Amino acid sequence: MDSVVSFAGWMPAGLQNAAETGTSVRAVIFEDDIAIWRGQDGLARAWQNRCPHRGMRLSYGIVRENRLTCLYHGWTYDGTGGCAHIPAHPDLVPPKSIRAKAYGCVETGGMIWVARSESSEPPPQISGTWMPCRTMQVNRSLTGLAEVLGTGKANLALAMGAWAGQLRVAGLQGAVLLAVQPMGARGAMLHACVTGPEDLTRASDWIESLRGHLERPIAA
Amino acid sequence: MxxxxxxxxxxxxxxxxxxxxxxxxxxxxxxxxxxxxxxxxxxxxxxxxxxxxxxxxxxxxxxxxTLMDKPRALYDMPEFLEEGRRLVTAGAIGVLCSGLRAVENFLDMAHFPFVHTGILGIEEHPEVEKYDVSMDAERDEIWATKCCFFQPMAAATATGGQITEYKYRVPHPYSTILYKTCPIREGAWDLIGLFIQPTEEDACIAHSFVLVFDESNSDTSLLHFQQNIFLQDRMILENQVPRKLPIDPRWEMPTRADASSIAYRRWLKANGVVWGTAKLAEAA
Amino acid sequence: MKLYDYVLSGNCYKIRLFMAFLDLDYEKVGVDFYPGREHKSDSFLAINPLGQLPVLEDNGVVIRDAQAILVYLANRHDPSGQWWPQADHAQFAQVVQWLAFADSITGTSSAARLHDMLGYDLDIVAARAGAHRLFRILDSHLSQQEFEGHHWIAGPSPTIADIACFPYTALAGDGGIDTFYYPAIQRWIHRLTRLPRYHNMPGINVFA
Structure with missing residues (x-):
């Protein structure tokens, strides 16, 4: 049923610190398996999580400078996804047709946002300074932020599409930016950012209890 | 299916x-x-x-x-009858991928520097020189020969790395054998083989063996070496997408180093193998 | 020192890893844990009646249990005291607490790995669910540590608690347990693999 929900616009794919400089990590959005990696230039990129050569997940890749090297055979891709080097044939200039499939990827509000390359929707722009707090996997498939708010002790201050919004949470000094990343049969990820370090621990406790509510069996 | x-x-x-x-x-x-x-x-x-x-x-x-009443004959490995060889079996190891992927990985040299770093290859010597791939029509099997690759630990006694020669044999869709020049017996080959038990289209159990002339290593040290190498491969095999083997050449892009993989995929296709393979429609 | 060792054992790897961090020389005695079940043989049971790996022998002292060996090595061979800080009573207790937690990770994540990899007959659903429960706790704890500017399980620098929890967390994928659900754990794994003299084992991606 969830697969009917299309991956049309920009979706949250993780907190900014999930992909540290020089690393590659895995993200799942609906059924899409995505590698997110950050070069030394500080830019995050999101690609389909398979090397065009033999299908190896690029989230296992090695980041050097601003290039990603597949762990399996060392095929190396530049920051735009073009294959730059095939170690088994050091003198070969790789054909232009060998490319990792890129997603749109922007960072705003302390989070990484991803869109399919064919999406024409403008990327999100979230004002203010947001600090990554917690990401939590929830064992329940979610259809949007609204479903989360129905159960948490929080008020929506500013909606940002179906999957994210700014909340006022009792006991916190600033607001919380909460985003839902649906993962099909794997449930969902909840990502939370806060406005300052004083709220980190309490926001973390709040999102833990929110998850507890969401995972509680629904009475028939 | x-x-x-x-x-x-x-x-x-x-x-x-x-x-x-x-x-x-x-x-x-x-x-x-x-x-x-x-x-x-x-x-x-x-x-x-x-x-x-x-x-x-x-x-x-x-x-x-076999599940057939009249199966094909099991292929011959005459080396098992040779005097002086030692057989070490490494047990059964479950892998979440098509057994065809596991065979293909076994035939591949280009991953040695990246997956078996410091043992079967090093990143400074990644080049795969041209090798020969041929079909043995009579026995309906694939041979890759004159496969040369730089190996950092070619033998226990070697101080530096050296070019090692290999031959690969695929006599069965789920079996493959590596022949490696034997360091202690002139003209002889050591065998390392993989017998795959395909449990599902996208899951298998790998049984492996080494059949070698070796007087210096204990069975346990040969076993640990084998299992260490195979577990390095297992992490790759369980992270290839899709788990089944794509045999349509438009889906996964090969180079000259993949000549044995190309021959293997063609041979499977020519024999009408569908079970364990991925259809292009599933690529999405 | 002599370590009875199995190449695919995460518990043996705890010791190999710590030996590497401490830059210690030792002799490895390979045990055919699988498929030979040598750890259940009479000769091995004479060394460890529990029939478990690893076992360390040092000058006539025989120690079994990975956590106990870590404690022994830290006390005996780490003059800096970094790996098992004992001056602060609370931190001392934290380390002991997470050593016990590591054993629970073995009971779940390692069990799932033995099932998927070596065909052990056990309740795989329970093993994976148990591992996820523990990883949620660890991820939450590591997040809290990060809030306080700490990058390790028990304080500002790595301790034997980190080493004890590391192998079967980093190897969880071998048992079909996805760890990308836990970003703080991912960062911690990455930090640990970047420590000087880090020594890897198959199944752990040092680049992730």
Whole structure:
């Protein structure tokens, strides 16, 4: 049923610190398996999580400078996804047709946002300074932020599409930016950012209890 | 999905004789079917879920069975009859991928520097020189020969790395054997082999062996070496997408270094192998 | 020192890893844990009646249990005291607490790995669910540590608690347990693999 929900616009794919400089990590959005990696230039990129050569997940890749090297055979891709080097044939200039499939990827509000390359929707722009707090996997498939708010002790201050919004949470000094990343049969990820370090621990406790509510069996 | 005729027509290794203790029934999977194996004296009996017996033979240190009443003959490995060789079997290791992916990975040299770093290759010497791939039409099997690759630990006695020569043989869709120049016996080859028990289209159990002339390493050290290498491969195999083997050349992009992989995929296709492969429509 | 070792054992790897961090020389005695079940043989049971790996022998002292060996090595061979800080009673207790937690990770994540990899007959659903429960706790704890500017399980620098929890967390994928659900754990794994003299084992991606 969830697969009917299309991956049309920009979706949250993780907190900014999930992909540290020089690393590659895995993200799942609906059924899409995505590698997110950050070069030394500080830019995050999101690609389909398979090397065009033999299908190896690029989230296992090695980041050097601003290039990603597949762990399996060392095929190396530049920051735009073009294959730059095939170690088994050091003198070969790789054909232009060998490319990792890129997603749109922007960072705003302390989070990484991803869109399919064919999406024409403008990327999100979230004002203010947001600090990554917690990401939590929830064992329940979610259809949007609204479903989360129905159960948490929080008020929506500013909606940002179906999957994210700014909340006022009792006991916190600033607001919380909460985003839902649906993962099909794997449930969902909840990502939370806060406005300052004083709220980190309490926001973390709040999102833990929110998850507890969401995972509680629904009475028939 | 039931297996295509070619896949179904073969014998499959299901374990070593020692893995079947007297009187203990072991439920197993083979080609998406339930079978039960039990040792009775000097024999292992295998039956299907409906109680019909399967043929069984013991060869190459393993127990083999088949779901066919008239299977193809199991391929010959005359090296098993040679005096002075040592056989070490490494047990059964489950892998969440098509067994065809596991065979293809075994045929590949280009991953040595990245997956088996410091053991079978190093990043400073990644080049795969041209090698020969041929079909043995009479036996319907693939041979890759004159495969040369720089190996940092070619032998226990070697101080630096050196170019090592290999041959690869694929006599069966789920078996492959590596022949490696023997460091202590002129003109002889050491064998390392993989017998895959395909349990599902996208899951398998790998049985492996080494058959070597070696007077310096203990069985346990050969075993640890083998298992260490295979577990490095397992992490790759479980992270290839899709788990089944794509045999349409438009899907996964090969280079000259993949000549044996290309031949293997073509050979599977020519033999009508569908079970365990991914269709292009699934690529999405 | 002599370590009875199995190449695919995460518990043996705890010791190999710590030996590497401490830059210690030792002799490895390979045990055919699988498929030979040598750890259940009479000769091995004479060394460890529990029939478990690893076992360390040092000058006539025989120690079994990975956590106990870590404690022994830290006390005996780490003059800096970094790996098992004992001045602060609370931190001392934290380390002991997470050593016990590591054993629970073995009971779940390692069990799932033995099932998927070596065909052990056990309740795989329970093993994976148990591992996820523990990883949620670890991820939450590591997040809290990060809030306080700490990058390790028990304080500002790595301790034997980190080493004890590391192998079967980093190897969880071998048992079909996805760890990308836990970003703080991912960062911690990455930090640990970047420590000087880090020594890897198959199944752990040092680049992730």
């Amino acid at each position: 039931s297996p295509d005729d070619f896949t179904a027509s073969h014998w499959y290794a299901i374990g070593r004789f020692a893995d079947f203790p007297e009187g203990l029934s072991r439920p197993l999977r083979l080609l998406s079917q339930d079978i039960v194996a039990v040792r009775q004296g000097k024999d292992v009996k295998v039956t299907r879920a409906d109680g019909r017996p399967c043929m069984v033979q013991a060869r190459y240190g393993h127990v083999w069975t």
